[in-house]
Amino acid sequence: MIAALGRWVLNGIGRTGYATRMFVRLTMMLFATLRRPQLVIKQILFVGNYSLLIIAVSGLFVGFVLGLQGYYTLNRYGSEQALGLLVALSLVRELGPVVAALLYAGRAGTSLTAEIGLMKAGEQLTAMEMMAVDPVRYVLAPRFWAGVIAMPVLAAIFSAVGILGGYVVGVLLIGVDAGAFWSQMQGGVDVWQDVGNGVIKSIVFGFAVTFVALYQGYEAKATPEGVAGATTRTVVFASLAVLALDFLLTALMFN
């Protein structure tokens, strides 16, 4: 039993090292990837454009709920004027990057894992290696950087649509004063402190989620069950990584 524990620990450390090496390799491939922008653009279409609808619709509804719930709470203190501030700060600082990253993990991360996993199961990756084509460079790196680019864009769209959703519920339906809604928001949201840090968060989430998805796909067992398991693990690990990183970043940035 002690031997099993030791093997488990050693394996874990080994896997961490392997994952770190792969992460560094992918990161270093920025310039090599940018020399072939067509590959990245194709992947941005795949992970970004196709995630746009779910991100925008979810952002709208999150904004609706924030508007309703925020009004309900603030109304008790007679300060429903601060609704705009509440909606904007919650979205820009926390909900925008985090929920967008979770949705992105579900929508784009899983399909990346499944795609890479099936490529592996179909021995396409092995075939590339046989032809002296580095699969990490031509398959993984463009997808990795496409994810890193698409994530902040998606998070910004999520936040913007969410604020509009809060405006629709708060101002148009409930009847909070429109001037107070926007001016309180502008008084309380700082461009660098709040919006800028939200963007930094979403970039970090982009790195984390895309890397988890690609790693799980690349390391999947080359069987149908292996690909299925890898896809599940992508969602679980990516979501946990996003939430843990969010706590860390919030503690670092906003105190």
Add this chain to the structure above:
Amino acid sequence: MKKTALDFWVGLFVLLGAAALLFLALKAGNMSSLSFQSTYTVKLDFDNVGSLKPRAPVKSAGVTVGRVTQISFNPQSYQAVVTIAIDSQYPFPKDSSAQILTAGLLGEQYIGLLPGADTDMLKNGDSITMTQSAVVLENLIGQFLYNKAADSGASKGAATSTPPAPGAK
């Protein structure tokens, strides 16, 4: 490298993201009021700043003319030093006075500037010493209770022994 239909959609996606960021910066944030025009800084000494925060507005006649940039403590005079940046387009006389006011009953605190009558204007790095501290509710209640107690004590004393002093009730 030839253009493809794909470029169009990806370009649209990125532009949409840029528009969203711009919306967040201009409409939700205070980029528009974050003036890039030149300002001059003035130091204010307060006995008590209450809950004044950095970036709180500085208003004169109700119009925002600047912002609080920094709040620090002076260990020599045991006073709070508030540094404010006023837009250069609003010069103020040297003998202006400042007070910390509250927007509404429980609203955020801001600095009110009352212009003086001096012909010299405030320059960068000047300080204003005529200040009025923030109203701290606890002190106010304490003072009220103390006065009340003093009043009732004085009236009791007047009723029993000493002749009433003029003006005491």
